Amino acid sequence: MKYDIAIIGGGIVGLASAFKILERHPELKLVVLEKETNVATHQTDRNSGVIHSGIYYKPGSAKAINCVKGARMLVDFCREQQIPFELCGKVIVAVQAHEIQVMEGIYQRGLQNGLNGIKMIDAGEVKAIEPHCAAIQGIWVPQAGIVDYRVVAERLKELIINKGGHIITGFKAEKIKERSDGIIISSDHQEIKSQMAIGCAGLYSDHLARIAGLQPPHQIVPFRGEFYSLVPDAEKLVRGLIYPVPDINFPFLGVHLTKRIGGGIEAGPNAVLAFRREGYKHMDIHAGELLEALRYKGFQRLALKHWRKGMDEMARSFSARAFLKSLKKLVPELRLEDIKRSRTGVRAQALDKEGNMIDDYVILQQERMIHICNAPSPAATSCLSIGEFIADIAEEKLRGMS
Numbered sequence: 001m002k003y004d005i006a007i008i009g010g011g012i013v014g015l016a017s018a019f020k021i022l023e024r025h026p027e028l029k030l031v032v033l034e035k036e037t038n039v040a041t042h043q044t045d046r047n048s049g050v051i052h053s054g055i056y057y058k059p060g061s062a063k064a065i066n067c068v069k070g071a072r073m074l075v076d077f078c079r080e081q082q083i084p085f086e087l088c089g090k091v092i093v094a095v096q097a098h099e100i101q102v103m104e105g106i107y108q109r110g111l112q113n114g115l116n117g118i119k120m121i122d123a124g125e126v127k128a129i130e131p132h133c134a135a136i137q138g139i140w141v142p143q144a145g146i147v148d149y150r151v152v153a154e155r156l157k158e159l160i161i162n163k164g165g166h167i168i169t170g171f172k173a174e175k176i177k178e179r180s181d182g183i184i185i186s187s188d189h190q191e192i193k194s195q196m197a198i199g200c201a202g203l204y205s206d207h208l209a210r211i212a213g214l215q216p217p218h219q220i221v222p223f224r225g226e227f228y229s230l231v232p233d234a235e236k237l238v239r240g241l242i243y244p245v246p247d248i249n250f251p252f253l254g255v256h257l258t259k260r261i262g263g264g265i266e267a268g269p270n271a272v273l274a275f276r277r278e279g280y281k282h283m284d285i286h287a288g289e290l291l292e293a294l295r296y297k298g299f300q301r302l303a304l305k306h307w308r309k310g311m312d313e314m315a316r317s318f319s320a321r322a323f324l325k326s327l328k329k330l331v332p333e334l335r336l337e338d339i340k341r342s343r344t345g346v347r348a349q350a351l352d353k354e355g356n357m358i359d360d361y362v363i364l365q366q367e368r369m370i371h372i373c374n375a376p377s378p379a380a381t382s383c384l385s386i387g388e389f390i391a392d393i394a395e396e397k398l399r400g401m402s
Contacts, residue, residue, distance in 0.1 A: 003029045003166075005394060006185055006194035008173050008208060010034030012044040012149055012380050013372060014200030015156040016387030021394055022163040028398075030165045033185065033192065035172035040153035042278055043202050044380060046345030048227075048258050048266065050241065051075070051085065051145035052378035055092075055110035055118065062361045063378070064113050066389070070382030071143060077384060078147060081155050084261055087145035090241030091126055093135035095329050099245040100137055106245070107139050117142045132237040134332050144241055146261045149380045168192075173201075176212040176369075183368050196397055198390060199371035203277040203348040209371045214364050216373045218350040221293050221302075222277045223252075225269025226317055227342040228327075230257075234338035238265045242330050247309070252347075255316070255326040266342060267327050270316040273299075280344045282317075301355025350374040361386070363393075368401075370394065 005021060007014045010032050018032050032039070051074060054067035078085040094103045103120075110118045119140050121129075126138040157167060168190075175186040176197065185192045201208040206220045230238065243256040252271045260266055273293065276286035293299050303310060315322040320336060327334050350358040350373070362374035370393050372386070379386065 003031045003194040005030045005196055006192055007032045007198045007200060009200035010039035011202050012040055012153045012383045013375050013386055015153055016383035017390040018160050018165055019156050020387035020391040022165050026163050032167045033171040034169045037169050039157050040150055044153050045150045047380055049146050049148055051147055052381040053115055053141050053143035054113045055106060055115055055141055059112035066382035066385040067378050068113055070385035073384040083151055085145055085147040088240040088259055089142045090144040090243055091129055092139040092243045093126060094137045094245050095134055103245050115143055130239055130242055132331050132333050133242055146259055148261050178368050196368040205373045209364060209373050212369055214371060218352045218358050219296050220348045221299050221351050222274035223271045223347045223349050224274035224344055225271055225347060226344050227266050227268035228339040229342040230265040231338055235265045237331050237333055270313050272313050272317045274346045298351035298353045298355050302351055305355055
C-alpha cells in the first residue's frame with residue numbers, strides 16, 4: 001500500500017500529529033512507524049507526568065504559545081476521553097533571598113503568557129498549601145496538574161486506528177529517499193512508500209533528519225534523569241507539586257517533588273549525560289553514541305561552561321545523600337530512609353556547536369518532508385497543539401502536491 005502520510009516515531013508528539021491530521025482528513029491513508037514493539041515507550045513514558053502551565057517560557061516563543069494552548073487542549077481531551085487527571089496546582093518556592101528576583105521574572109513571564117490566577121505568595125501562604133515546605137516566598141500556579149502520558153498516548157493510538165490509520169511497530173527507519181513521486185522509507189526488512197513523511201523521532205530526531213538528507217544545526221545529546229519515590233509514611237509531607245526556583249542558565253527545572261496520578265510522590269529528576277541515547281541505567285553504554293556525544297564540540301563547550309553544575313548532578317546520580325540534600329531545601333523534614341530509588345528517563349537535549357542548549361522547537365522541511373528536530377519539555381503537555389501545527393503544514397504540502 002502507498003500511504004498519503006507516514007509519521008516516523010510513535011511517541012506522544014507523533015501520535016498527536018497523526019490524530020490531528022486524521023481528525024481533519026479521515027480519508028487520508030496514514031501510517032505511524034515505530035521502531036519498538038509498542039508506542040510511547042521512551043520519553044513519553046518516562047517523564048514526570050506533569051501538565052505544565054507555560055509559566056517559565058519566553059513570551060512569544062513556540063514553547064510558551066504551544067504549552068499554554070496545549071495544556072488547555074490536553075485537559076479538554078482528558079475530560080472527553082475520561083482519562084484521569086488532576087489540576088492540583090503547584091508552588092514554585094524561593095528558599096534563599098537571591099532567588100526572589102529570578103522568581104519575580106518568572107511571575108512576569110507567566111502574566112505575559114496569559115496565565116490567569118497565578119500569584120506571588122508569602123511564606124505563610126506557601127505553608128497553607130504545602131505545610132511541610134520551607135520557603136521565604138513562592139508562586140502559586142493553579143493551572144499545573146498531573147496525568148499519565150502513557151495513558152494519553154494509548155488513547156491517541158486507539159483513536160488513530162478507529163479513524164482508519166495504521167500503526168506499524170518494529171519498524172526502524174534506516175533509509176529515507178525523497179523522489180519526485182513520493183518518499184520511500186526503508187527498514188532492514190520492509191519498505192514503505194508515501195506521498196510525504198513526518199519525522200517525530202525524539203532522541204534520534206537529528207539522526208533521522210540526517211539520513212533524510214537534512215542538516216539540522218545541532219546535535220541531540222541525551223541526559224538521563226533519575227527519580228526517587230517517597231516511602232508511604234513520608235508521602236504526607238507533600239500534597240501536590242513543589243518546584244524550586246530554576247537556574248536561569250540551565251534549561252532543567254531542578255529536582256522537584258511531584259504527586260503522581262496513580263498514587264505516590266516522586267522526587268527528581270536530576271540531569272546527567274546518558275552513555276547511550278536510550279540508556280536508562282548507569283552501565284547502559286553504546287560506544288558509538290557515547291563517542292558521538294563526547295567528540296561533539298557543542299557538548300565539550302557545555303561541559304566546560306557548566307562543569308561545577310555537572311559535578312553536582314553526577315553526585316546526585318551516585319549518592320542518595322546528595323539527592324536528599326537538594327530535596328531537604330524544599331522539605332527539611334525528609335530523611336534518608338524516606339526516599340528510595342525509582343525509575344529513570346532520558347531527555348533529548350539539542351545543543352548547537354557553541355554549546356548553547358536549544359530551548360525551543362526546531363522544525364525543518366523539504367518538499368515532501370517535515371522533521372521535528374527538537375521538541376523539548378513541555379512537549380508532552382503541548383502535544384495536541386504541536387500536532388495541530390504539524391497538521392497545518394501537512395495540509396499545505398498535500399495541497400501543493402495535488
